[in-house]
Structure formats: C-alpha cells, structure tokens
Amino acid sequence: MSVERFIQNFNPGIRSNSVDELKRKYCDADSRFITINGMNVHYKDQGKGPVLVLLHGVVSFLHTWDGWYDELKDRYRIIRLDLPGWGLTGPSPDEDYLAGAMNVFLDSFLGALGVRRCYMAGNSLGGYYAWNYAVHRPDMIEKLVLLDPIAFNQSLPYEFQLARIPGVKPLINNVMLPRLLIKTSIRRLYGRKERITPAVYDMYWDLIMREGNRRTLTKIFKLIADMSKSDTIYLDVKKVKAPVMMAWGKKDIWSRWKETINDWQRDLPHAELMMYDECGHMPMEEIPAVTARDAHDFFMKGKKPASKKKAALRAGGKGRPIGKRAVAAG
DSSP states (O other), X not given: OOHHHHHHTTOOOOSOBOHHHHHHXXXXXXXXXXXXXXXXXXXXXXXXXXEEEEEOOTTOOGGGGHHHHHHHTTTOEEEEEOOTTSTTTOOOTTOXXXXXXXXXXXXXXXHHTTXXXXXXXXXXXXXXXXXXXXXXXXXXXXXXXXXXXXXXXXXXXXXXXXXXSTTXXXXXXXXXXOHXXXXXXXXXXXXXXXXXXXXXXXXXXXXXXXXXXHHHHHHHHHHHHHHTTOSSTTTTGGGOOSOEEEEXXXXXXXXOHHHHHHHHHHHOTTOEEEEETTOOSOHHHHSHHHHHHHHHHHHHTTOOOSSGGGOOOOOSSOOEETTSOEEEOO
C-alpha cells in the first residue's frame, strides 16, 4: 500500500462529492439519464435479446453488475441503474424507500424504456425490491434471481446497530463519515478480501459521498433494522409466481442465510438454490463469471436453443429445489 493510499484511509468524510465531478469520473459513453418521479436516474441499457433488469443493494450502484454485463452482453438486453437513494441518481424527493414506492418507480422507469416483459435479478435490498416487484407485476417478470436477498427476520451486523446510536445519525448526515468505516464494511461484504481492488474501495467511497447519499444510508439502515423485526414485511414472499433461483455466498454475514433459509424454503418450496463457497454478500460482484452463467442457465431452462452457437453457457453448479442445497465453489 502506498503512503498516499494509507493516508486516504483517514479521510474523515466531511466534504460531499458533487454530481458533476462524479459524472466525469464514473460515466462513460453508455451512461444515460432519465427523469423519473423527480429524479435524474442514472442507468445503462445495453445489448440485444430478452430484457434482463438488474437491481443492486445497499450502498451500491449499477457498476456492481459490470461482471454480469461482460459475461451476458451478447445474449440479453441488460438494463441496470443506480436505484433511488444511491449512486449518481441520489436521494428520492420524498425519501420513501419501501417496496411500495419502489414498485411505482420501477413501473415508471421500465415503462419509459418500453419494457413489457423481463428477467430480473436483485441483490440484498435490491433482492427485496425484486421479489416485491414480482408480486406487484407478475405479468412483467418471467423469471427471478435473488442474490442474498432481504425478507425474513434475522440478526444484523454491527453497522446497522451503529447507525441507531443516539447522535450518530445527524453526525453521519451532516458532519462526517470516516472513509475507514466504509472500507472496513466493504471488506466484511466480501468472502475473500484479496478480490477487492483499490478501484472498488474508491468507487464505494466516492459514490456514498455523493451529495445527499449519506442521508439515504442512515435512513435505509434504520429501515432494514425495522424490517429485520417486522411481523408483516415478508408475508408476500409466498405470492411470488415467477420461477425463482436463490443464491447466497456462504460467507455472507449481512443477509444471514443460516437464519432464514427455512423460511425461504417454506414460502418458495420450488425455488432453486445456489450456494457459493468463499464468497460473501455480493456474489455477482465477487465471482461474476460463475454467478452470471448460473443465472443464464436458469433463465434458459426449458427453452430450446436457437442454434448451437447460442447454446447455454457452462454453469458453475446445478440448481436443485431450495429444500436440497446445491453448492458451487467460488
């Protein structure tokens, strides 16, 4: 580690980053913006084929799916976006991040892009939004992939408890958010720390420091903490009609599959399950090639290949009903 990067670890996080400077750093020729419900939404719409919509999780952004795009771009029209509250999109005007508000947002966003039917994948909070949207619009979702999703009651990592300490919320929102805290949390999100590049640390830090996003962080952390004890938040899981593949990194300490797998099994008994060794909370970011291939095989299951050239990609493991765990090495 260079001296300069070591010093960066102790940045107290006082100054927010402007949208313009972040655009210069993280937008490219494929970046697009569209006004939806009062937000200037950052998204990418790339490739041709059946539509695949990708929803990221907490403190994340559309770039978390870069590896999936690289793997699947020749087979799908891939739509990914910075969800309200995060990335370059930034906070929702009404700061409502519950599933109902997200259903309304996704209806407007996908409608504006002319999407009438799609595959959908969501990670973490994005997984929560994805299964709720599948209930809200069963006509829209053909198949669903949930990676380390949120639904059922579980214990929480310390970051969520930290955000609830009196005085911490206004401190983070208005004064400071130490870079070292963000770096430590990212390391806990991965199963193998050596997979985290300096660019990954920089991107997470830069985009959480976007104007307004710190406020989203504390609001969402409280929302998830409340959801983790809710007696109603998960009741609609059983209403999902689309075929589902569920995937977890076995070293995930955020969405704790050991505490919730029996609930998922009860409410989605026909879902397929993939478990990835040496992988944490974001399998699509940590091991993108394997997870993208498994998702593709799931999407194409039951479909006749158009030609040998378009035959199914090699999978990292074979999915089985959620009651019988399938394991794929990371």
